[in-house]
Amino acid sequence: MINRGQPETKPASTLKPTVREVMDRIDDGLSRGRVPAEIFGNPDIYQAELRRIFGRAWVFMAHESEIEANGDYVVRKIGEDSFVVTRDEHGQIHVLFDACRHRGVQICRSDSGNSSHFRCPYHGWTYSSDGSLVGAPLWKNALGGMTKENNGLAKQPRWSPSTA
Numbered sequence: 470m471i472n473r474g475q476p477e478t479k480p481a482s483t484l485k486p487t488v489r490e491v492m493d494r495i496d497d498g499l500s501r502g503r504v505p506a507e508i509f510g511n512p513d514i515y516q517a518e519l520r521r522i523f524g525r526a527w528v529f530m531a532h533e534s535e536i537e538a539n540g541d542y543v544v545r546k547i548g549e550d551s552f553v554v555t556r557d558e559h560g561q562i563h564v565l566f567d568a569c570r571h572r573g574v575q576i577c578r579s580d581s582g583n584s585s586h587f588r589c590p591y592h593g594w595t596y597s598s599d600g601s602l603v604g605a606p607l608w609k610n611a612l613g614g615m616t617k618e619n620n621g622l623a624k625q626p627r628w629s630p631s632t633a
């Protein structure tokens with residue numbers, strides 16, 4: 470599970486009017502045992518969910534049993550962000566943003582698998598399963614001053630192992 474911040478505590482009165490109106494209709498519908506179908510397609514509700522739920526609260530990512538062997542990984546989305554949950558060659562679990570540090574391209578092309586490395590399909594930057602940048606084509610010539618140490622996949626800083 471990861472937590473991307475504290476739960477939003479703003480009162481409901483700060484919601485955009487369209488969201489507030491839909492929430493009122495939901496309340497009304499629930500009292501009659503119904504939920505308005507518009508909540509599934511309303512872009513304002515979607516944006517509110519991204520901010521208030523997926524951007525702030527603990528969200529289940531993966532179970533340890535899904536990445537039992539070293540090198541196992543699964544790709545998951547939280548809101549619109551993609552993450553890779555990996556078990557590195559030493560058995561440590563990492564939650565990495567699935568975005569190349571070069572130009573942000575998604576590096577994982579399958580939902581799950583086993584690999585010691587991830588190679589970006591765009592320009593070939595290669596990362597180990599712990600997110601460290603291993604290398605890139607023409608690294609010394611094309612990217613002379615850059616260090617590999619500061620260009621690994623971004624790690625999700627707040628996560629908690631889930632074994633239950």
Ligand code: FES
Binds near residue numbers: 570571594
């Ligand atoms: S975008 Fe990944 S190597 Fe360029």
